Amino acid sequence: MAGGGSSDGDYGLQIAPMLDVMFVLLLFFMVMAGKQVKEAELGVQVPAASTVTSTAKSPVKMEVSPEGLVTFNGSPVDVRDDEQMPKLRAKLKALIEVSPEQSVIIRPKDQAPYQSVINILNACAAERVKNLTFGN
Amino acid sequence: MSGHGKKFSVHSQGGDEDPEFQVAPMVDVLLVLLMFFTATTTTEIKSQMADLTLPEAQDAKDREKGEGQFTVNINKMGGLEAQGRTGLEEAALSKLIKDDYGQVKKLNPNASYRVLVRADKDLGWEKTKVVLKAAAAAGVANVVFATTKGGKG
Numbered sequence: 001m002a003g004g005g006s007s008d009g010d011y012g013l014q015i016a017p018m019l020d021v022m023f024v025l026l027l028f029f030m031v032m033a034g035k036q037v038k039e040a041e042l043g044v045q046v047p048a049a050s051t052v053t054s055t056a057k058s059p060v061k062m063e064v065s066p067e068g069l070v071t072f073n074g075s076p077v078d079v080r081d082d083e084q085m086p087k088l089r090a091k092l093k094a095l096i097e098v099s100p101e102q103s104v105i106i107r108p109k110d111q112a113p114y115q116s117v118i119n120i121l122n123a124c125a126a127e128r129v130k131n132l133t134f135g136n
Numbered sequence: 137m138s139g140h141g142k143k144f145s146v147h148s149q150g151g152d153e154d155p156e157f158q159v160a161p162m163v164d165v166l167l168v169l170l171m172f173f174t175a176t177t178t179t180e181i182k183s184q185m186a187d188l189t190l191p192e193a194q195d196a197k198d199r200e201k202g203e204g205q206f207t208v209n210i211n212k213m214g215g216l217e218a219q220g221r222t223g224l225e226e227a228a229l230s231k232l233i234k235d236d237y238g239q240v241k242k243l244n245p246n247a248s249y250r251v252l253v254r255a256d257k258d259l260g261w262e263k264t265k266v267v268l269k270a271a272a273a274a275g276v277a278n279v280v281f282a283t284t285k286g287g288k289g
Binding site for chain 1: 159163166190194200252261278283
């Protein structure tokens with residue numbers, strides 16, 4: 001009886017339910033943050049109107065067929081399923097060791113799979129090809 | 137050793153103040169964590185588009201924030217989207233890039249500027265070629281392709 005009188009009419013902030021809600025929110029955002037895919041990038045210099053550059057002596061030409069077959073100066077190297085492009089990488093590595101400034105032109109056909117072009121760019125990035133551009 | 141323990145137990149028994157669980161600092165920490173995760177999730181989601189899957193590239197660089205960046209999304213259906221406008225053609229896209237590039241250059245003539253292409257991995261090359269042509273026509277030479285590092289299920 002006496003105990004009830006001391007807290008009569010005292011509506012304090014209820015911490016426990018607030019903590020419950022906060023924990024749920026925190027967990028939700030932590031899971032969402034973990035699920036996010038981190039984006040990376042592969043860069044290339046496009047021959048823009050203002051930056052017309054004369055390409056160096058005999059640039060290497062790489063073509064991508066609609067089936068995803070990659071050719072290196074006319075000779076086929078890797079197919080679509082070779083995501084790491086091992087043969088292309090070996091050729092690029094040998095090329096860059098001899099002349100680090102060697103320019104490379106990628107000429108994908110219109111129907112060439114985008115992933116194959118990205119695989120080539122990836123291989124070029126891994127082998128540190130500096131002069132890389134696209135051609136028709 | 138035993139004497140110490142005895143003394144301590146006597147002291148703690150005698151004192152009325154039991155060590156309590158401090159709720160207020162815990163709530164502070166929780167709020168900070170909550171704000172952190174809320175902020176990071178929202179900024180990431182803002183820059184992404186739902187209906188495209190980026191290609192995978194293991195050796196790509198981490199994404200960097202340049203001074204000027206023009207993002208072009210190419211969705212699964214091959215539709216070009218930039219600055220909230222969809223179904224763009226080469227000429228319209230080129231004009232958008234040129235205008236944006238001009239604005240950035242006006243603010244800072246030495247600003248680096250690039251076009252970021254976020255295209256679906258299952259597309260053909262032709263749509264990306266349109267973006268490259270538009271960028272070239274607008275005078276932007278620096279084009280980057282968004283990828284994911286992949287490897288996780």
